[in-house]
Structure formats: C-alpha cells, structure tokens
Amino acid sequence: MIIKIIGSSAGGGFPQWNCNGPQSRAVRRGEAAFSRRTQSSIAVSANGTDWALFNASPDIGEQIAATPALQPGTDGPLRASPIKAVLVTNGDIDHIAGLLTLREKQAFSLYGARPVLETLAANPIFDALDAELVARRELSLGRAIELEGPDGALGLTIEPYAVPGKIPLYLEDVGRNPADFMSDEGDAIGLAITDRETSATAHYIPGCAAIDDQLRARLESAELVLFDGTLFTDTEMPDQGLGPKTGKRMGHISISGADGTLAALDGLDIKRRIFVHINNSNPILDERSSERKTVEDAGWAIGFDGMEISL
Ligand code: MLT
Ligand code: MN
Secondary structure, eight states: OOEEEEEOOTTTBTTTTTSSSHHHHHHTOOOOTOOBBBEEEEEEEESSSSEEEEOOOOOOHHHHTGGGSOOTTTTTTSSOEEEEEEESOOOOHHHHHGGGGGOOSOEEEEEEEEEHHHHHHGGGGGGOOOOEEEEEEEEEEOOOOOEEEEEEEEEEEEEEESSSSEEOOGGSSSSSGGGGHHHHHHHHEEEEEETTTTTOOOEEESOOOOHHHHHHHTTTTOOEEEEOBBBSSSTHHTTTTTTOOOOOOOOOOOOTTTTTHHHHTTTSSSSEHHHHHHHHGGGGGGGTOOOHHHHHHTEEEEEEEEEEOOO
16 A cells, blocks of 8 residues: 655645734745645545555645646547545535536536535535545444445555544534534544555544544554644744634644643554644644654654555
8 A cells, every 4th residue: 555645734734824923924934944744635646557546635736737647648548637535524625625627527426424424515615526436435433444435445444533623614613513623423434544454554634633442452453544733832823923712622632731742642553653733833844853852753754745654
C-alpha cells in the first residue's frame, strides 16, 4: 500500500492567503526552515495505479498537478483519471470543497458517513457531481467495507469509526445543533485503511477533539497513525493574535499538555506516528523550534506535502 500525503496543512493552507502571522510571512518569504503546505488530503493505492483520495481539499487542483500518479495516464483515453474513489472524513470546507473541482463528468465513488452525505445532498451546488457517475456510498461506523471504484474493488478495506469531533463551522447555529457543537456520532471519523493483500493497516484521523480509552485501544499496535496536528497548544491562535478560538472550541486536540496527543498516545506500540492537518500557527512548522524537537523526540514525524509512505 502506498500512502501519499498530498496536503499536510489544516484549513487555510500554509501560508494562508490572508495571514500575516510570523510563520505565514516566513514561508511566503521562502525561509529555509519552513515548507509550503496545501490543505488536508492523502492519496492511497494498493496497486500503484488506482487511487483513493481521503478528503478533497480546496487545493486539489494543485495537488493533482504536483502528483503525476493522480493524473491521466499518457496513453489513456481522452477523459481519464486514476482517482477511483474519494472518501470524506467530515463536512469541513477543507475536506469537501475540492469535490467541486472534480465535476467534469468523471466516474468515481464518493464515500462519507451520514452527516457529511446529508450536508452534500442539502447543498445543490454539489449536484454538479452527477449522481449517475459519482455514486454516493454511505459509510456505517464500525463496519469494514471494501473500497470500490467504478470499475471494481481497489484492494483496500476501510473501517470507519467515530472520533470525538465537531460539526462543521458553517453548520453551527443552523439545523442540528449538539451541545458546544461537539459530536461523537460520525460528524468526524477516523479510518483504518487496510491493504487486502498484505493486511498492512494505516489509521487516518485528520480531525479529533480528544483521545479516549477506546481510541487508544484501537490504535494500539498500529503500523501507522496519521493524526490531527492542528495546534501545539490550545490557546495558540489567541496567543498569537490570530483569532479568538481555542483548539477546544474548534474541536481539535492539542499536541502538547497533559491531555494532549503526545501524552495520550505515549507508551502505545505504534510503529510510525505522523502529524497531518497542521495549522499555520503551529510552531512545529518551524524546523528550528523547540516544539519541533519535542515532537520529534517523542517519536513523531511532521507530515509534509509529497511525503510518501509504503506499508
Ligand atoms: C477545522 O479543521 O477546524 C476546519 O477546517 C476549520 C474550517 O472550516 O475552516
Ligand atoms: Mn480542517
């Protein structure tokens, strides 16, 4: 199984178009300690030919342009794409807006849990993805299924599971409105992605508000975990004057702290741990920072655009 991190940033990207914070300025200037990052997505393939995208970011056009494996083959028909399936882990704009870029009458399967499929169905702009060609396939939490493209199975099994998370920002105060906008009913999901032939398994959890015993148990003995690396500290955005919201309010666990990700997953037998969905405020983006060193010393890698993992 090949996993390509095609977008390692959180919503907004790095640099974020309207951000003049010190890190966005530094990457815009081309400082060596910083790398540009596009928004949250990975591509996975069992055979190296057919690909599934996990999340469709607003930067998907740029991501496909940077990734030859996701482009039509040079000897392919006039309309072609190796992207056979797209799975969205929640309804956040950084995870679904790229679907609109895939509207040119190309067949693929579109997977999501019920809340996000309902959101897509309720927004007629997504009808641009012709249902005749882009079959919506609902994921049931806790039920493993084989991913299928229009021409058959992709050799990947996925098991979706609910993680503590938040409803999308644009659905706050409209419609269904859980307490504090938090949800553990599939508004945010994690995925175990397994290569059917080799049984190699990766966990992909780009958005998560908390790590409980159930999630810890699930991740024990994992070969690879790609995990929500949005913030280093809960108050990082207000501290930097970038906005009023804490990580808790945004539904993102922090990397540091007593109940942060480093501490919560410490001691588990996980072979590779990689942070993805990293916000432009996060000091781990600076390769010289002490926070970066803390994270690396704890056995974590910092995902980057173009990072490829073979399992
Ligand atoms: C998030 O991960 O919290 C969202 O992508 C934020 C947003 O929708 O901009
Ligand atoms: Mn996001």
